Amino acid sequence: xxxxxxxxxxxxxxxxxxxxxxxxxxxxxxxxxxxxxxxxxxxxxxxxxxxxxxxxxxxxxxxxxxxxxxxxxxxxxxxxxxxxxxxxxxxxxxxxxxxxxxxxxxxxxxxxxxxxxxxxxxxxxxxxxxxxxxxxxxxxxxxxxxxxxxxxxxxxxxxxxxxxxxxxxxxxxxxxxxxxxxxxxxxxxxxxxxxxxxxxxxxxxxxxxxxxxxxxxxxxxxxxxxxxxxxxxxxxxxxxxxxxxxxxxxxxxxxxxxxxxxxxxxxxxxxxxxxxxxxxxxxx
Ligand SMILES: NC(=O)c1ccc[n+]([C@@H]2O[C@H](COP(=O)([O-])OP(=O)(O)OC[C@H]3O[C@@H](n4cnc5c(N)ncnc54)[C@H](OP(=O)(O)O)[C@@H]3O)[C@@H](O)[C@H]2O)c1
Numbered sequence: 001x002x003x004x005x006x007x008x009x010x011x012x013x014x015x016x017x018x019x020x021x022x023x024x025x026x027x028x029x030x031x032x033x034x035x036x037x038x039x040x041x042x043x044x045x046x047x048x049x050x051x052x053x054x055x056x057x058x059x060x061x062x063x064x065x066x067x068x069x070x071x072x073x074x075x076x077x078x079x080x081x082x083x084x085x086x087x088x089x090x091x092x093x094x095x096x097x098x099x100x101x102x103x104x105x106x107x108x109x110x111x112x113x114x115x116x117x118x119x120x121x122x123x124x125x126x127x128x129x130x131x132x133x134x135x136x137x138x139x140x141x142x143x144x145x146x147x148x149x150x151x152x153x154x155x156x157x158x159x160x161x162x163x164x165x166x167x168x169x170x171x172x173x174x175x176x177x178x179x180x181x182x183x184x185x186x187x188x189x190x191x192x193x194x195x196x197x198x199x200x201x202x203x204x205x206x207x208x209x210x211x212x213x214x215x216x217x218x219x220x221x222x223x224x225x226x227x228x229x230x231x232x233x234x235x236x237x238x239x240x241x242x243x244x245x246x247x248x249x250x251x252x253x254x255x256x257x258x259x260x261x262x263x264x265x266x267x268x269x270x271x272x273x274x275x276x277x278x279x280x281x282x283x284x
Contacts, residue, residue, distance in 0.1 A: 198260075221273075
């Protein structure tokens with residue numbers, strides 16, 4: 001494969017490294033190309049500025065869009081996902097060998113908040129701009145005319161993204177008193193692994209939910225971390241949530257991804273966080 005990773009960052013770099021190790025040629029695109037390590041070929045470009053995308057390498061066979069917005073604002077989400085993917089698709093128009101596009105979306109497209117199970121067939125009626133813009137971008141991928149796979153990822157954690165661990169260790173984490181809150185997650189290395197799997201999977205479905213095996217209440221994870229860290233359990237707080245972004249509370253289901261043959265490196269938060277707590281696990 002000759003793969004372009006648009007947004008070679010937290011997930012894109014380990015993905016690129018793994019693909020290079022399998023003998024593929026990988027181009028890692030981001031604004032700060034100095035951050036793209038060998039053996040990836042670094043490309044400096046801004047997805048929000050079409051002129052910078054004019055000289056993409058020829059003969060690309062596969063493209064992964066996994067850029068992340070700079071901040072959680074409607075403008076940033078529109079710029080990165082909607083305009084960014086639109087600009088990239090425009091720049092790819094002349095590529096004759098392009099076989100597949102993988103777009104990393106988010107489980108934020110699901111508005112379900114009452115602990116419902118959601119999968120690829122569940123309704124998507126997001127009330128918040130995060131899910132709305134990502135759905136718009138999914139639509140662009142679906143209408144691109146390129147064979148596409150959308151992977152809806154839940155919260156990504158892993159080396160260097162361990163704020164939950166630190167909040168428990170520092171005693172800052174709190175548990176909301178009145179309600180359980182089901183959370184879903186996926187380890188960075190399973191994001192990279194699942195994308196690599198979907199790049200080469202024969203006859204993939206156009207859509208997969210990318211989460212680990214175990215939706216779990218946030219409080220359960222916090223208490224598990226406290227026990228592993230041998231620190232006090234997070235205190236229970238009765239303070240109301242600040243208004244704004246709706247609290248996620250749903251049970252995301254990875255059956256389709258699993259049945260496609262993907263085997264998780266970290267099937268639940270227990271294996272994933274245990275690896276972060278091991279002596280070398282926390283380094284990026
Ligand atoms: N984090 C989560 O919990 C989560 C949950 C669900 C889905 N996702 C999705 O999963 C994907 C991978 O996540 P991630 O954490 O690896 O993302 P990330 O590290 O936040 O972003 C990846 C890279 O995108 C590049 N980028 C951003 N804007 C760009 C632009 N305009 N032009 C070119 N490059 C740009 C950034 O590099 P430069 O700054 O150098 O340009 C960054 O290193 C993203 O699409 C994200 O939306 C993430």
